[in-house]
Amino acid sequence: MNNGFGKGGKPKGPRDVAVQVLLKVELNEAFSGLALNQALNAAELSRPDAGLATELVYGTIQRLNTIDYALSGRVKGWPAKVEPWVRVLLRLSYYQLRWLSRVPAHAVVAEAVNIAKRRGHSGIAGLVNGVLRGLIRDGIDAPLPQQLSAVKRISLEHSHPEWLVARWVSAYGEQTTEAMCAANNEPPHASARVNPLRSNREELLAAMNEAGISARPSPLSSQGIIADKAGNLVHADGYKEGRFSIQDESSMLVAKVANPKAGMSVLDCCAAPGGKSTHLAELLGDKGKVLANDVHFHKEALIQQQAARLGIASVETMVADAMDLPDRLPEKSFDVVLLDAPCSGLGVIRRKPEIKWNKSPDDLASLSELQHRLLDRIQSLVKPGGTLVYSTCTIAPEENEQTISRFLQDNPSFALDPDWPEEVLAPIKTAGYLPEPFTGALQLLPHMFGSDGFFIARMRRSD
Numbered sequence: 339m340n341n342g343f344g345k346g347g348k349p350k351g352p353r354d355v356a357v358q359v360l361l362k363v364e365l366n367e368a369f370s371g372l373a374l375n376q377a378l379n380a381a382e383l384s385r386p387d388a389g390l391a392t393e394l395v396y397g398t399i400q401r402l403n404t405i406d407y408a409l410s411g412r413v414k415g416w417p418a419k420v421e422p423w424v425r426v427l428l429r430l431s432y433y434q435l436r437w438l439s440r441v442p443a444h445a446v447v448a449e450a451v452n453i454a455k456r457r458g459h460s461g462i463a464g465l466v467n468g469v470l471r472g473l474i475r476d477g478i479d480a481p482l483p484q485q486l487s488a489v490k491r492i493s494l495e496h497s498h499p500e501w502l503v504a505r506w507v508s509a510y511g512e513q514t515t516e517a518m519c520a521a522n523n524e525p526p527h528a529s530a531r532v533n534p535l536r537s538n539r540e541e542l543l544a545a546m547n548e549a550g551i552s553a554r555p556s557p558l559s560s561q562g563i564i565a566d567k568a569g570n571l572v573h574a575d576g577y578k579e580g581r582f583s584i585q586d587e588s589s590m591l592v593a594k595v596a597n598p599k600a601g602m603s604v605l606d607c608c609a610a611p612g613g614k615s616t617h618l619a620e621l622l623g624d625k626g627k628v629l630a631n632d633v634h635f636h637k638e639a640l641i642q643q644q645a646a647r648l649g650i651a652s653v654e655t656m657v658a659d660a661m662d663l664p665d666r667l668p669e670k671s672f673d674v675v676l677l678d679a680p681c682s683g684l685g686v687i688r689r690k691p692e693i694k695w696n697k698s699p700d701d702l703a704s705l706s707e708l709q710h711r712l713l714d715r716i717q718s719l720v721k722p723g724g725t726l727v728y729s730t731c732t733i734a735p736e737e738n739e740q741t742i743s744r745f746l747q748d749n750p751s752f753a754l755d756p757d758w759p760e761e762v763l764a765p766i767k768t769a770g771y772l773p774e775p776f777t778g779a780l781q782l783l784p785h786m787f788g789s790d791g792f793f794i795a796r797m798r799r800s801d
């Protein structure tokens with residue numbers, strides 16, 4: 339494949355890197371985060387250039403619908419009849435012109451034309467030049483047609499696929515859908531979960547602020563810190579020493595809702611890379627046992643590395659399909675069982691924007707079926723009086739509320755349990771997002787706190 343970098347092959351700057359990554363995402367269905375990390379490591383850009391490449395990749399994927407709408411009025415046969423690398427180059431140039439005011443328009447055009455020339459095709463360089471200059475001359479914003487339906491308007495204005503917007507409008511209403519779609523285009527917060535076995539929040543906040551990271555307490559989790567201007571937190575002081583983990587604030591609520599006590603036995607059925615297993619162990623005070631299972635052999639080491647980094651001894655790992663766990667572990671033997679299920683990830687679109695373009699209604703249906711089967715199997719491992727927590731990082735009702743209602747219908751010995759720790763409920767209630775009456779299941783949406791969209795249900799076995 340011609341990658342648009344000319345004969346030398348190696349990308350020469352942030353825009354080259356962005357073109358390379360966007361091509362991989364589009365043509366090979368690569369994950370943007372992984373492809374970007376690989377490309378940044380290979381290109382050895384300065385920190386500001388790496389930041390620009392990152393912004394171009396995420397921004398261009400996020401705003402794809404809006405960008406394509408504007409370019410379809412400018413380029414014949416857009417997008418299908420345009421060569422992939424030219425498509426990607428024009429898209430990221432449009433993104434800069436419209437949303438990155440810090441880059442002067444003439445620099446955007448010059449860089450794009452240079453990349454097109456390096457590819458060795460003066461005709462395409464002329465096309466790129468003409469399209470971008472035309473946009474600058476006539477105005478960058480392409481006005482939307484009058485009298486669009488709400489679904490079409492939100493889809494174009496906030497760049498989400500129509501089928502998804504239509505689903506969200508019927509599940510959550512027009513206003514909430516628009517707020518969610520807008521929030522999905524915002525850059526995600528970096529956030530850290532303090533390891534109480536090695537540090538505390540005040541100490542870590544002070545250390546981060548001293549190191550130039552703009553850190554503040556999370557309003558959602560008492561263990562959480564929101565870190566702006568942090569770069570990659572893996573490189574921050576204290577990470578290697580296990581004083582904190584990197585985790586989204588919504589995700590930090592799951593182990594808190596499970597609320598394990600010292601000495602308990604806990605099973606995490608789908609555990610890799612170990613974010614929630616290690617959190618559960620922290621809440622046990624490292625006294626008790628967390629059995630952290632995942633289906634993939636290669637992910638076992640990730641869980642072990644996290645536990646070792648955090649100085650945790652109570653996490654044991656296991657590799658099995660969660661469907662087989664009831665055949666391999668004693669029945670009704672765990673005080674707490676967590677199923678953090680494989681899901682569509684529609685709550686983490688800000689972090690992985692390609693998700694909105696890659697998923698289909700069929701994916702949601704088959705995931706919902708898988709989640710139901712997993713839940714139905716692993717429930718037999720919960721002790722009488724024990725707790726079963728189900729969580730996902732999606733906002734599709736068929737993967738969340740509907741999975742739980744079906745499970746509860748089929749398993750009458752379980753009931754939803756609203757007995758959540760007050761520290762979890764209080765901020766959600768204060769912000770007006772706690773359902774009334776609260777039954778024990780909660781859907782957090784991305785616009786509520788600027789954190790990931792997450793679903794959490796706490797259930798109790800009564801027999």
Ligand SMILES: C[S@@+](CC[C@H](N)C(=O)[O-])C[C@H]1O[C@@H](n2cnc3c(N)ncnc32)[C@H](O)[C@@H]1O
Pocket residue numbers: 607608609610611612613614615631632633634637658659660661678679680681
């Ligand atoms: C949402 S992720 C878990 C994230 C993890 N709980 C954390 O907080 O770090 C879902 C995990 O389920 C695993 N998985 C998928 N299907 C599975 C199955 N049938 N049995 C066990 N694990 C499975 C995947 O490998 C993936 O690591």
